[in-house]
Amino acid sequence: MTAPKVLISDALSEAAIQIFKDRGIEVDFQPQLGKDKDKLAEIIGNYDGLAIRSATKVTAKILESATRLKVVGRAGIGVDNVDIPAATTRGVIVMNTPFGNSITTAEHAIAMMMTLARQIPEADRSTQAGKWEKNKFMGVELTAKTLGVIGCGNIGSIVADRAVGLKMRVIAFDPYLSDERAVALGVHKVELDELLRRADFITLHTPLTDKTRNIIDADAIAKCKKGVRIINCARGGLVDEAALADAIKSGQVAGAAFDVFVDEPATANPLFGLPNVVCTPHLGASTTEAQENVALQVAEQMSDYLLQGAITNAVNFPSISAEEAPRIKPFVALAEKLGAFLGQLTEAPIKGIRIEYEGAVGSLNTRAINAAAITGVLRPFLSEINMVNAAAIAKEKGITIEEVKSSHEGDYESLIRIVVEAEDMPRHAAGTVLQDGKPRMVEIRWIDMDAEFAPNMIYIRNDDKPGFIGRFGTLLGESGVNVATFNLGRDKAGGNAICLVAVDEEVSDDLLRAIEKIPHVKRARRLRF
Structure with missing residues (x-):
């Protein structure tokens, strides 16, 4: 078996490179290649994996050339530089490392808040210029102030924890934050309008989506108490920068600390040059520890996938742990082949696919098995379908997907049955995996x-x-076709019968027509697996 080959097109640590090598993966380390999209497109077809940071742009054009590519690993949380829909369409797993820089980013937000509260950058510039403007830089304490956290997920919860340690009152707006989790963090869960009204400081820790874009706009700022201070170390675009600049000039907002901007690199911005505005060049994850952590993490994740089929922190496919992968793999193969069998027998439009699990297989992580079944059924009609995009394509085509599990064991410890509901009739087949793994x-x-x-x-x-x-x-003998295996089944003597024959070569159209003319044959089909 040929070793997988990974291209690293951005700067990654030597320790991360060594992880690939220690796992038996061939590594091509070209840290400047990400800046040369033409050269990247020229050579990407030689690799099974691509490890990147933010400099490499994985566009649809790049992916078109990536004929071997199975996985893109982003050392960091943001995947804005990867065309996720294009990767999904081509069956490329896209992974990130959402937890490797969480502490670093949270600490940067706390540092920005403290810096903002005491006007440290302006005081530093003034003092180093030979001035002694002690009365000019009157700050505020954090103790007993109210911090409003918008987005209390992984990073936001760390910020909240640190703020509680600073004796701040912490309120949080997050639709996905449970009451129990809020209590455990020591924060008070509120709606957004209440947070805006009560907070002395507001810090944002949410992804940039259609719902969160400009979540802090002119209307939101108008609802805030006068003198609020706003920190954004999450994503550019969460705050309307022009509206915030106007609010700072008017005195509605006392100051802002931003590490991220709508346009980056930010060489010009409405916030630049305003009093009590602190800006850093997207340093949230920029610590030695964080850079090392995400590099090591992405190397481990990509290695696990390329060697074992384990999927961790993928943004376009369900996770499969390294422990689950070996147990799931034979059932994935079974489901795809069962699906392919039924798909090749189905000519009418498909309305639905039902995947039934009986016995021990039902206790496994079946999401990947479902994807394999859907892929197998639809591939005769849609050559571009794969396990990564199967569920999305089925939904797009209006095909319902149903999963049924039963702990009951029949003749087999594990059984998968697939039922294809087509407009003419339902078709179904079932299979298992025996001790030999086949x-x-x-x-x-x-x-x-x-x-x-x-x-x-x-x-x-x-x-x-x-x-x-x-x-x-x-x-078959007269046609020179050699039989490998010959399997028969019937529902009763003299009733309906099925013959499934493995042959050494593809059956010709003439032979298929001759088989159909044999007396009592109702249907004959050529199958490819």
Whole structure:
């Protein structure tokens, strides 16, 4: 088996590079390549993984050239420089490291708040200029002040914890913050308008979405108490910078501390040059510890995925732990092959797909197995479908997806049954994974079967009448087609029968038509796996 190959196109630590090497992954370290999009597009097709920071832009054009690429790993939390929809369409997992720089970013927000409260940058410039303007720089204490935290997730909760330690009163607006979590953090959960009205300081720690864009605008600022101070170390665009600049000039806002801006690098901004405004160049994650942590974390995550199929902190696919991956992998293969079997038999439009789990398999993380089943069913119709985009494409096409689990064990410890609801009729098949780890088909149309999957197969539905097997075998022999395995099943003597045959080569159209002319054959299909 060829070792996976990873390209690192931004600066990453030697320790992170060594992680890839220690795991048996070939590494190409070109830290300046991310700035050269043409050169990146030229060589990206040679790699299974791409490790980046913020300098590399993974555009749709780059992804078009990334024919081997399986995963993009972003050392850091922001993935604005990756075209997520394009990566998803191509089946490329996009990972980030949301927790590696949490403490560093939270500490920067606290430092910015303290700096703002005591006007330290302006006082420093004045003092170093030989002035002694002690009365000019009158600050405010943080103790007993109210801090409003907008977004109390991973970073926001650390800020809240530190602020509680500073004896501040902390209120938080976050629709996803539970009452129990708020109590544990020692914060009071409020609605946004109440936070604006009560807070002496406001700090933002939320992603930039359509709902959060300009969450602090002119209207919001008007609702704040006069003299509020605003800190943004999260994302540019959460605050209307022009509106904030006007509010600072009018005295409604006493000051602001910003580490992020709408346009970066920020060489000009409405906030620049205003009194009691502190600006830093996106330093939230810029500590030695944080840079090392995210680099090591992304190297481990990418290695786990490329070698084991484990998915951690992916922004476009459910997580699969390193412990789960080996157990799930054979069932993923089974689900995709069962789905592919049914998809190749279905010609009418598909309305729904139901995936049923019986026995031990139902206790596994089935999201990846579901994705594999959907991929298998729809691939005959949609060549661009893959496990990463399968659920989204099914939803887009109006295909309902249903999952049913039962702890009941029948003849097998684990069984997966897929039912495809098409406009003409439902079709279903079931399979299991035996001790050898190979997927097997054990049921078609409620008829018992025991068949391994093979690259080339023939499926026949017929009446259970004497003479069929002889005529079929003779026809294959006369056509020079060698049989690998021959599996039969029927619902009752003389009733409906199914034949599933693995052959050494793809069946020709002429042979398929000849098979269909055999007496009592109802349907014959050529299958590829």
